[in-house]
Amino acid sequence: MPTISRSYAAQIATVLAALLVACGAPIVSLPGGAPPPTAQPDAVRAPRLHPATLLRGATLWTATGEVLDATDLLLRDNRIAAIGKDLAAPSGALILDVRGKIVTPGLVDMHSHLGVYPMPPGKAHADGNEMTQPTTPMVRAIDAFDPEDPAIARAVAGGVTTALILPGSGNVMGGQALYVKLHGRTVGEMQLPGAPRAMKWAMGENPKRVYGGRGTMPMSRMGHGWVMRKALFEARELLAQQRAWDDGSARPGPRPQKPELEPLVALLSGQVSLQVHCYEVHDIETLVRVAREFGFQVAAIHHALEAWKVPELLKDNGIAVATFADLWGFKLEAWDASVHAPRILHEAGVVLALKTDHPVIDAHEFIFEAAKAHHHGLPEQAALQAVTRNPARAIGLGDRLGTLEVGKAADVAVWPGSPLRVGAVPERVFVDGVQVVGDGRNLQAQWSAGPGTDARGVCCD
Amino acid sequence: MTSTKGVTTACVFALGSGLGLAPAWADGAQPFAWVGGTVHPLLVGVAPIPDGVVLVDGAGKVACVGTRAACPVPTDATVRELGPKTAVLPGFVEGLSRIGQIEIDAEDNTHDGAAQRESNLAPVQAIDGIGLNSRVVDAARKGGVTAVLARPLGSSLIAGQSVLFRTCGATVDAALLRTPVALHVNLGEEVRTADLAWVGARSGQIALLRTLLERARRLAEADAGKKPKDAAGLESLQRLRDDPGVAALVPVMAGKLPLVVHAQRADDILAVLRLRDGLGVRFPLAIAGGAEAHVVAAALAKAEVGVIVGPVRQRPYGPAARRWTEGALGDLARAGVKLALATADTYNARNLRWEAGFAIRWGALTADAALRAITVGLGEVIGFAKLSTVGTIAVGAPADLVAIDGDWADTSGHVVGVACGGREEWAPKQR
Numbered sequence: 001m002p003t004i005s006r007s008y009a010a011q012i013a014t015v016l017a018a019l020l021v022a023c024g025a026p027i028v029s030l031p032g033g034a035p036p037p038t039a040q041p042d043a044v045r046a047p048r049l050h051p052a053t054l055l056r057g058a059t060l061w062t063a064t065g066e067v068l069d070a071t072d073l074l075l076r077d078n079r080i081a082a083i084g085k086d087l088a089a090p091s092g093a094l095i096l097d098v099r100g101k102i103v104t105p106g107l108v109d110m111h112s113h114l115g116v117y118p119m120p121p122g123k124a125h126a127d128g129n130e131m132t133q134p135t136t137p138m139v140r141a142i143d144a145f146d147p148e149d150p151a152i153a154r155a156v157a158g159g160v161t162t163a164l165i166l167p168g169s170g171n172v173m174g175g176q177a178l179y180v181k182l183h184g185r186t187v188g189e190m191q192l193p194g195a196p197r198a199m200k201w202a203m204g205e206n207p208k209r210v211y212g213g214r215g216t217m218p219m220s221r222m223g224h225g226w227v228m229r230k231a232l233f234e235a236r237e238l239l240a241q242q243r244a245w246d247d248g249s250a251r252p253g254p255r256p257q258k259p260e261l262e263p264l265v266a267l268l269s270g271q272v273s274l275q276v277h278c279y280e281v282h283d284i285e286t287l288v289r290v291a292r293e294f295g296f297q298v299a300a301i302h303h304a305l306e307a308w309k310v311p312e313l314l315k316d317n318g319i320a321v322a323t324f325a326d327l328w329g330f331k332l333e334a335w336d337a338s339v340h341a342p343r344i345l346h347e348a349g350v351v352l353a354l355k356t357d358h359p360v361i362d363a364h365e366f367i368f369e370a371a372k373a374h375h376h377g378l379p380e381q382a383a384l385q386a387v388t389r390n391p392a393r394a395i396g397l398g399d400r401l402g403t404l405e406v407g408k409a410a411d412v413a414v415w416p417g418s419p420l421r422v423g424a425v426p427e428r429v430f431v432d433g434v435q436v437v438g439d440g441r442n443l444q445a446q447w448s449a450g451p452g453t454d455a456r457g458v459c460c461d
Numbered sequence: 462m463t464s465t466k467g468v469t470t471a472c473v474f475a476l477g478s479g480l481g482l483a484p485a486w487a488d489g490a491q492p493f494a495w496v497g498g499t500v501h502p503l504l505v506g507v508a509p510i511p512d513g514v515v516l517v518d519g520a521g522k523v524a525c526v527g528t529r530a531a532c533p534v535p536t537d538a539t540v541r542e543l544g545p546k547t548a549v550l551p552g553f554v555e556g557l558s559r560i561g562q563i564e565i566d567a568e569d570n571t572h573d574g575a576a577q578r579e580s581n582l583a584p585v586q587a588i589d590g591i592g593l594n595s596r597v598v599d600a601a602r603k604g605g606v607t608a609v610l611a612r613p614l615g616s617s618l619i620a621g622q623s624v625l626f627r628t629c630g631a632t633v634d635a636a637l638l639r640t641p642v643a644l645h646v647n648l649g650e651e652v653r654t655a656d657l658a659w660v661g662a663r664s665g666q667i668a669l670l671r672t673l674l675e676r677a678r679r680l681a682e683a684d685a686g687k688k689p690k691d692a693a694g695l696e697s698l699q700r701l702r703d704d705p706g707v708a709a710l711v712p713v714m715a716g717k718l719p720l721v722v723h724a725q726r727a728d729d730i731l732a733v734l735r736l737r738d739g740l741g742v743r744f745p746l747a748i749a750g751g752a753e754a755h756v757v758a759a760a761l762a763k764a765e766v767g768v769i770v771g772p773v774r775q776r777p778y779g780p781a782a783r784r785w786t787e788g789a790l791g792d793l794a795r796a797g798v799k800l801a802l803a804t805a806d807t808y809n810a811r812n813l814r815w816e817a818g819f820a821i822r823w824g825a826l827t828a829d830a831a832l833r834a835i836t837v838g839l840g841e842v843i844g845f846a847k848l849s850t851v852g853t854i855a856v857g858a859p860a861d862l863v864a865i866d867g868d869w870a871d872t873s874g875h876v877v878g879v880a881c882g883g884r885e886e887w888a889p890k891q892r
Contacts (some may be wrong), residue, residue, distance in 0.1 A: 016475035109661070119776065119778035119779070120778040120779035120780070120783075121778075121779065150778055151776075153780065205567070209567075271707065280771075326809060326812070326891075327808070327809070328808050328809075329564075329565060329566070329596070329597060329807070330566040330567060331565060331566060331568070331807035332565055332567065332568055332806065335565055335596075337892075339890055339891045339892070340891075359776075362774070362776055372812075372872060374872065375872035375875070376891070410818045419870060420872065421822075421871055421873065422815050422818035422819060422822055422870065422871045422872055423818060423819045423821075423822025423823065424822075
């Protein structure tokens with residue numbers, strides 16, 4: 001892609017182009033028949049200096065729609081333990097006077113390539129797109145995720161506490177996603193325990209550009225549709241054989257297994273949260289048509305820059321939208337975007353999320369997406385919900401995190417003023433009750449920077 | 462907060478942009494006055510004017526800038542009564558975009574394309590590839606960006622000559638502000654051309670650039686009256702003159718056409734300063750990109766070389782940007798380096814003012830310095846500010862204005878009005 005920015009910036013641009021031109025699929029769990037990788041219990045990954053933290057007197061933007069003035073928030077272990085006035089501090093609690101500050105839930109980025117396109121960009125770091133065949137539902141982001149990606153520390157410094165790490169969009173079925181909390185030294189420490197399974201697909205231009213460019217299917221949207229359906233026919237057949245085997249009606253041999261199809265069988269069994277890169281109206285319609293044909297649910301469409309034209313189609317089918325605030329134009333399927341889309345979708349009652357597609361938007365600047373959407377008419381608290389509660393819901397975590405409510409994860413960002421302003425960054429960020437950012441330190445940067453470096457900065461030289 | 466009287470042309474603009482067409486600019490402009498905001502003329506020695514007036518006449522030229530008392534509004538003018546928190550600013554100027562050259566990035570048939578088969582494309586003029594019938598142009602203008610610098614695209618060592626144009630008008634001729642503005646050189650690992658493989662190395666790039674500029678210097682010296690010693694010398698000069706790649710460099714060596722070098726690394730920037738020193742001609746020079754410019758801020762200041770910084774928000778990871786910090790702009794400003802901020806974006810160059818907002822938020826630039834850096838700054842860095850009113854609100858010049866209700870540098874402020882080339886576009890709506 002011709003580009004004005006050069007050298008390192010051009011490398012980023014190249015990665016961005018690859019992502020924008022081909023965006024893919026998430027992973028979260030396991031491959032064929034194997035047990036899911038076990039996530040580490042929180043107590044192991046989080047060095048907890050205090051059993052509890054009491055944030056005194058802030059304005060809470062709870063992301064439930066409420067704004068609570070001068071209210072205390074108590075974090076105990078890895079949960080929000082209490083919200084109210086004049087809360088008593090448990091013994092040993094860290095007490096922080098945050099009067100005049102705004103406290104929000106930690107941000108939830110449901111479309112991120114952190115760790116699978118780690119910084120700096122380069123051939124050695126391009127691990128997000130297995131573009132060797134158009135359907136790779138069996139590959140997993142967890143096998144690529146680099147917990148030492150320095151962008152992770154900057155992401156958490158920007159208030160991001162949870163991310164869904166997706167494969168890219170070069171493939172029709174890109175693979176399985178990884179749910180991470182942005183705190184930890186290893187993949188095992190960062191992986192969200194007990195997370196759902198999620199998978200990424202891609203509709204539209206990217207797969208046909210990748211494979212059509214090689215003279216192979218899919219070269220067109222027609223071919224794309226067949227590639228999808230062919231894999232689903234095979235999965236449906238396998239599922240039928242497995243069910244017959246399980247109920248004893250047909251056991252011609254060992255229980256039928258195909259590891260490369262297992263994720264699709266799980267999808268057809270209702271066990272996978274399907275996240276689909278999908279921009280244009282006719283691609284949304286194709287996706288819905290295929291989903292009805294095979295009886296699976298689409299959790300969310302991503303980027304979705306034409307979703308604003310058909311909010312009722314999305315609402316009627318229970319499909320959330322994860323979009324950009326104002327990115328547009330870079331390809332034809334991004335050409336008819338509107339800055340008013342977040343407001344339109346919100347007003348129509350669609351579950352509206354914003355996301356970074358990091359590194360397309362730097363994860364550090366996730367909150368700026370919300371600020372821009374608010375600028376263009378999305379109400380203030382709806383803008384916050386679009387980066388917290390709504391993405392949590394759209395990836396199956398709505399009962400665990402994304403709002404400030406008792407019992408939810410102690411993922412919290414403390415902002416010096418409104419987060420919906422240019423350049424807003426939180427003063428403190430808690431992940432599972434651990435202060436990862438605050439008091440001039442960034443714990444995640446310390447880990448990714450290695451020994452002998454100053455843990456105070458995200459970047460040092 | 463605002464009230465209107467008289468006829469507006471907003472509906473015309475809205476219709477045109479909704480179809481993805483250039484606005485249907487009326488032949489005659491409607492006189493208008495923006496009254497009551499704080500006017501920032503950005504002229505030397507002129508302070509911001511609270512409760513000020515900008516009056517634009519029927520020819521689209523700024524007729525008066527001043528207080529209400531100093532600028533009475535004629536009865537035939539459309540009057541916009543602005544609140545005291547509204548800022549009236551010169552239209553913003555973007556220095557590193559591909560606006561007008563690219564419409565849909567992934568669709569080659571919507572590009573001007575990148576001329577890059579040869580290392581030296583000095584004769585190439587960006588103006589020849591600009592198209593104003595563009596949704597991208599419209600988006601920029603509705604964001605308050607009324608002027609854009611475009612250079613020939615591609616990764617040739619010498620990219621060619623840039624053009625400065627307005628983001629309004631049916632054609633590039635109607636939108637034209639200046640051409641050529643500068644000669645643009647690319648430096649670094651992205652430079653790749655087919656004719657000379659060794660240009661892939663930075664050292665090779667500098668060597669070829671030096672050779673070409675030395676040849677141009679001989680022609681410039683001859684033009685200035687230095688005669689060749691003999692017939693062979695004359696013939697040699699004529700050969701140089703017949704080479705369009707060398708002839709196009711003569712204005713640079715004659716000090717008439719600034720050189721803008723696109724470079725990120727500190728060492729690349731120093732190599733450019735050494736090159737100019739070695740040539741012995743202190744021609745106008747600027748750096749564009751400049752992710753590490755702050756590392757050599759003192760050298761830039763001493764050489765009186767300004768920087769078009771873009772993108773403003775770097776990512777401090779790779780070899781060229783690892784030393785970048787949010788304070789980099791502050792280091793440059795404190796050293797006295799002239800600055801222009803650029804988005805280095807195309808589709809969202811419309812958000813240029815927020816890049817200034819980041820610089821302010823980081824404490825790197827004062828609000829005044831940040832505003833200058835997205836208006837008059839580009840002309841000061843490249844040198845055309847002496848010859849142009851672009852980026853200012855100057856009486857007698859065509860009106861290029863933006864009115865922002867609230868903090869101009871923040872998302873809390875909204876563009877409520879734009880004037881481009883003297884035509885007012887009130888309440889512009891982004892698509």
